[in-house]
Amino acid sequence: MQTQKSRPGAGTASATTSRSNDNPIDAVLHRLEKVKSTGPGKWIALCPAHDDKRPSLSIKEAEDGCALLKCWTGCGAAEIVSALGLSLADLFPGDRRSLHQHGTAPMRRPFDYRDALQGISHEATVARLIVSAINRGDDVDADALDRLALAEERIDDALRAAGGVQ
Numbered sequence: 001m002q003t004q005k006s007r008p009g010a011g012t013a014s015a016t017t018s019r020s021n022d023n024p025i026d027a028v029l030h031r032l033e034k035v036k037s038t039g040p041g042k043w044i045a046l047c048p049a050h051d052d053k054r055p056s057l058s059i060k061e062a063e064d065g066c067a068l069l070k071c072w073t074g075c076g077a078a079e080i081v082s083a084l085g086l087s088l089a090d091l092f093p094g095d096r097r098s099l100h101q102h103g104t105a106p107m108r109r110p111f112d113y114r115d116a117l118q119g120i121s122h123e124a125t126v127a128r129l130i131v132s133a134i135n136r137g138d139d140v141d142a143d144a145l146d147r148l149a150l151a152e153e154r155i156d157d158a159l160r161a162a163g164g165v166q
Ligand SMILES: [Zn+2]
Pocket: 047, 048, 049, 050, 052, 056, 071, 072, 073, 074, 075
């Protein structure tokens, strides 16, 4: 039960960063220009990834604290974050721990299906964002690939917490 599967290529890339990632939305908003609030948890701003004259980037804070970015002219999330000096992993809260630190830490107390499904849905969103960046041919950094491995690991954790595979 406790043994970690080995994952070639994953696990060392970003272990040492001291940057905290508690508030992805702030990190993103601080770096953007002409930020305007358009409602609770929603903003528009100039897209840093193309020559934007009127704000065409919409920013949304998801319930779980993820920063969701959408440029209406079609810039990819990876292009946008790299134009901001960030990485895709910076869009997700508390995700800068390395895979090793994450390890097989038990999930929160008694098993809660809603909690687990919410977590899996979050991981699926993360995976979709990263995969769609890859699909677009965006430059995907090692952090993003690490994050993808972490998504798999968290889903495994949820399964384990639910009693594991029979
Ligand atoms: Zn754009």
